[in-house]
Amino acid sequence: MDKKLKVALVCNIKRNRQDDTEAEFDEMETIEALKKAISKGGFEVLVIEAQGDFLASIQKANPDIVFNISEGLHGRSREGQIPSMLEYLKIPFVGSDAVTLGVALDKTLTKRLVQTVGVKTPAFWLVSKDDKLPEDLTYPLIVKPNAEGSSKGISDRSVCKNKEELAALLNEDRKTYEGDFLLESYIDGREFTIGLIGNGNEVKVFEPMEIIYRKLRGEYKVYSYEVKRNFQDYISYQCPPKLTKEEINELKTAALKAYRVLGCLDFARIDFRMDEKGQAYFIEANPLPGLAPGYSDYPMLAGFNGVDYDTIVLSVLKQALKRYGMA
Ligand SMILES: Nc1ncnc2c1ncn2[C@@H]1O[C@H](COP(=O)(O)OP(=O)(O)OP(=O)(O)O)[C@@H](O)[C@H]1O
Numbered sequence: 001m002d003k004k005l006k007v008a009l010v011c012n013i014k015r016n017r018q019d020d021t022e023a024e025f026d027e028m029e030t031i032e033a034l035k036k037a038i039s040k041g042g043f044e045v046l047v048i049e050a051q052g053d054f055l056a057s058i059q060k061a062n063p064d065i066v067f068n069i070s071e072g073l074h075g076r077s078r079e080g081q082i083p084s085m086l087e088y089l090k091i092p093f094v095g096s097d098a099v100t101l102g103v104a105l106d107k108t109l110t111k112r113l114v115q116t117v118g119v120k121t122p123a124f125w126l127v128s129k130d131d132k133l134p135e136d137l138t139y140p141l142i143v144k145p146n147a148e149g150s151s152k153g154i155s156d157r158s159v160c161k162n163k164e165e166l167a168a169l170l171n172e173d174r175k176t177y178e179g180d181f182l183l184e185s186y187i188d189g190r191e192f193t194i195g196l197i198g199n200g201n202e203v204k205v206f207e208p209m210e211i212i213y214r215k216l217r218g219e220y221k222v223y224s225y226e227v228k229r230n231f232q233d234y235i236s237y238q239c240p241p242k243l244t245k246e247e248i249n250e251l252k253t254a255a256l257k258a259y260r261v262l263g264c265l266d267f268a269r270i271d272f273r274m275d276e277k278g279q280a281y282f283i284e285a286n287p288l289p290g291l292a293p294g295y296s297d298y299p300m301l302a303g304f305n306g307v308d309y310d311t312i313v314l315s316v317l318k319q320a321l322k323r324y325g326m327a
Pocket residue numbers: 122142144148149150151152154184185186187188191221222223224271273283284286
């Protein structure tokens with residue numbers, strides 16, 4: 001019998017639940033669910049935490065491939081830290097490489113890039129720590145730390161109606177988040193997220209999933225960390241959404257264009273808003289989408305598309321194996 005391929009699941013496990021510092025990290029339940037799904041596919045699985053002595057532990061484990069869900073520890077390039085080390089060691093890994101993960105974590109850089117392939121994104125301004133506010137701002141706008149994920153630093157209070165509100169919010173946010181801030185025109189409309197899987201000419205774009213706000217936390221519809229954590233209260237999900245065929249195609253085409261220009265590998269999730277005229281706007285790309293069963297959007301939208309949790313996890317792994325010629 002063939003020897004089982006050894007898959008190392010490389011992750012950051014969430015231990016701090018007091019604030020959002022580890023919001024991007026994974027719950028033990030997610031690790032267990034991924035382990036179960038991967039083993040079910042006939043692979044040997046071991047878990048390695050992305051911390052301290054990672055280089056030594058991964059070399060000792062000597063896996064055939066890494067299933068990387070690690071978020072990295074600090075800095076704008078943190079999501080690329082583990083992929084870079086794996087690339088250095090020539091260990092194959094699932095998902096996008098450090099370049100793509102780094103670009104996608106920088107929301108402004110990502111928007112600049114997707115614009116070049118004709119994908120519309122809301123008007124935006126980048127402000128650094130000591131920058132004066134730009135003169136040409138239009139309101140309402142949403143303020144986001146430029147390089148965070150999992151809605152860190154984004155709440156229903158992040159939408160500003162005027163200069164005074166903006167100055168006060170930036171003042172507050174700068175106490176918690178060190179980096180630059182992205183100011184982006186707030187699109188007051190419907191929200192969609194789209195999952196993709198595959199590489200090259202064989203990318204499958206799932207039907208979009210609509211995030212429908214059943215009630216608001218504040219004045220604006222914002223899919224914030226708080227809303228995500230209590231999604232049963234605030235949100236209902238609909239897939240496929242009530243849109244025309246043309247609108248669905250437009251969303252899917254834009255998602256695929258963004259996936260390609262960002263150089264995403266194996267899988268990703270891309271977020272959009274649509275204004276009342278039906279114009280779709282790219283919000284951000286997640287080449288390292290959450291995989292928490294029963295919680296994260298990526299497995300949820302796969303589910304709506306008829307693909308269960310274990311199957312989507314194994315399919316993502318198989319995309320990588322195929323890409324490395326190991327299938
Ligand atoms: N320009 C915008 N107009 C309207 N709403 C927006 C805009 N940008 C962000 N939002 C709202 O804020 C939410 C979080 O924004 P975004 O997706 O950029 O953050 P994130 O922290 O990277 O989220 P994720 O958890 O998907 O990684 C969006 O899902 C949306 O509800």
